[in-house]
Amino acid sequence: MKKIIIVATLSLSLFSLAACGKGNSAVKDTRNLLKTPIDKDVTTMGTFVKVTVYDKGKEAAVEKSLKIPVKYNNLTTVNQSGSQIDKINQNAGIQPVKVDAGVYELIKAGYNYSRKNLGYDITIGSLTSLWNIGMDNARKPSQSEIDHVLPLISYTYIKFDDKAKSVYLTQKGIRMDLGSIVKGFVAMKMVESLKKDGVTTGIVNLGSSSIYVMGHSPRGPENPWSIGIKDPNDPTANQMGILQASNQHVNTSGIYERYLEVDGHKYSHILNPKTGYPFDNDIASITLLISGKDKTNGDGLSTMIYAMGTKKGYEYIEKMKNVQAVFVDKDNKVYITPGLKDKFQLTEKKNFKIGNIADLK
Structure with missing residues (x-):
């Protein structure tokens, strides 16, 4: 008898609204921000979409932005x-x-x-x-x-x-499915709307697999946002690492994000269009950090990188100007592209270790 289990998990979380900066910022923050942010959400696109804004008087802007995911759904x-x-x-x-x-x-x-x-x-x-x-x-x-x-x-x-x-x-039976890229696209549209309406500081969170942080954290210009990267083996546990980001899109894809278990075998939701089966490589999860000025769709890119495996995916990211990445493989090795050297901290050192990409074949 087949045992079928359907699991959906979240891979990213806003670990703290405070940043990793030490003490008070040396640069005066001239923004007039709220101590308690405007915080609104909507359930759509099969997930929980949340907008958090620290700028005063932007309730209407937040409500407007939340209509975008509903529209595209x-x-x-x-x-x-x-x-x-x-x-x-x-x-x-x-x-x-x-x-x-x-x-x-x-x-x-x-x-x-x-x-x-x-x-x-x-x-x-x-x-x-x-x-x-x-x-x-x-x-x-x-x-x-x-x-x-x-x-x-x-x-x-x-x-x-x-x-x-x-x-x-052009042929009968062809079916498009935009589920793998629509959240990243919508996140960028929401941010564009918020910025147009004068928002400088906030978070757009589409189900925690796609997060866009606007500006710096409320603590000041020298304090980036801190984002926790979940353990792909146990997403309900504490984060395995912390990533610092400012005015950037953070996106993740992974084998344990959604999967189907049949007779003890786990099948990832990321399907190979050539074989018809889920990709089976060494990646457990990949998290991308994309510059806010870059229009790259993080969802599409992370899916494509996942298909390559750690070694080739890492080398592909290295050639990109505004994208950095954190790879976690199935051996619990963590590989960080050079641009994240001072922006990523491994917090779960018992089960995870920083790997050297040169050691991979």
């Missing part, structure tokens, strides 16, 4: 009928579908990641709907079911019309 979900992505999928091989400008931008971003051919493809929807990991009806599909949908996965089936803002899937 309605436009992009594939778990209920009526969304624009569902309409595109239903019209595959039939006709193009005109979409919202933001949805068009999001699909283009997913397409650009897909055409790198590095283990990521937004037309993976027919496969994700077979496994449904993270849903109540999750299951391990048969090999024949997987073999049937694999030919339906290719970004080359997507055709764009920039003038009409329409998207066309």
